[in-house]
Amino acid sequence: MPEIVSxxxxxxxxxxxxxxxxxxxxxxxxxxFLPPPFYDVRVEQGGVGAGAVVSFKIDFARGTRELQMHVTEPAPGEVLVLTDTNGSGLTTTITVTPHDAHTLVNITSTFTGETGVAGVVERFVAPRRLHRVYAKQLARIDAHARSLTA
Known part of the structure; x- marks a missing residue:
């Protein structure tokens, strides 16, 4: 049975x-903001917050995958959720919370992993690789946000 990878x-x-x-x-x-392995980002609907639809490609262990993410805001100003409509099961939640005079941002993704040996490898490799990718994304967000307040 496939497991959830986070x-x-x-x-x-x-x-x-x-x-x-x-x-x-x-x-x-x-x-x-998105570093490789993400590319070919296109806004397909809306553009800001709830109701936006954005697509992009990602090169990962299973090859290239095209994702179409629908954006919701379960807690406007605090939580943004991007859910793939192409059936990958990928959901990415971005949480923004005050942290002293600054802001703590958390990016968490979950998806249904592979089964068998491929699943074991994926559960070991994917979280580490995505953590590095998200760390780069957060650094880019930090640089941009600071440029707006400088």
Missing amino acids: ASAERVINAPRGTVYDCVADMRLLAR
């Missing part, structure tokens, strides 16, 4: 929560 990273960003949330909720900025 990967996450978090970072304190040196900018106010509202500024940071505006950055992560604006799907038109996503291409600026």
